[in-house]
Amino acid sequence: MGLFDMFRGDSGEQMTPHLAFVTSLLYMMAADGEMDAEEVGHLLSVIGGSDDGRGTIGVGAQNQKLLDSAMRYRKKHSLDQFLAEATPLLTDAQRMCILVNLIDSSLADGQAEREEQALFGKFLQAFDVSEDRFRPFFEVIVLKNDRAVFTNQNHAKNQAGYKVNLSKL
Numbered sequence: 001m002g003l004f005d006m007f008r009g010d011s012g013e014q015m016t017p018h019l020a021f022v023t024s025l026l027y028m029m030a031a032d033g034e035m036d037a038e039e040v041g042h043l044l045s046v047i048g049g050s051d052d053g054r055g056t057i058g059v060g061a062q063n064q065k066l067l068d069s070a071m072r073y074r075k076k077h078s079l080d081q082f083l084a085e086a087t088p089l090l091t092d093a094q095r096m097c098i099l100v101n102l103i104d105s106s107l108a109d110g111q112a113e114r115e116e117q118a119l120f121g122k123f124l125q126a127f128d129v130s131e132d133r134f135r136p137f138f139e140v141i142v143l144k145n146d147r148a149v150f151t152n153q154n155h156a157k158n159q160a161g162y163k164v165n166l167s168k169l
Helices: 017-030 037-047 061-076 079-089 092-106 114-126 131-145
Strands: 049-051 057-059
Touching (some): 017 037, 017 061, 017 079, 017 092, 017 114, 037 061, 037 092, 079 114, 092 114, 092 131
Antiparallel strands (some): 049 057
């Protein structure tokens, strides 16, 4: 042990798949430099909680502990450090769940900002998931978030004969 090892600043948190999930969402939320209300709402919906209208996040004690751990981790570790630590712990299903939720979070405020798109690309690469493999999941999330189909009768997807289909792998 070196003389200055005590100042490393490690969070002391043991990375788990659940912690990786919540931490991933925090990295995405912070990617564009601001955490929008829609993104906070998405986070709360996936970890279980609510906003009391005063900007206070209300989550159960266990989820609050998880959220606090994820926030501490994100403050102390770069995205690359996180991906190197978390990726080997995750199953394919956990990786895909994270990716789907990252896209959903990035589109929660209407569009994925350039920084969010770049961050998502890093996750795809680290998780060894190709864009082609992920495309059908992406299409479903885009459709889920395209509420203009209700407010714009001239929307391309509202035209007579249009059918929603997924890309084939």
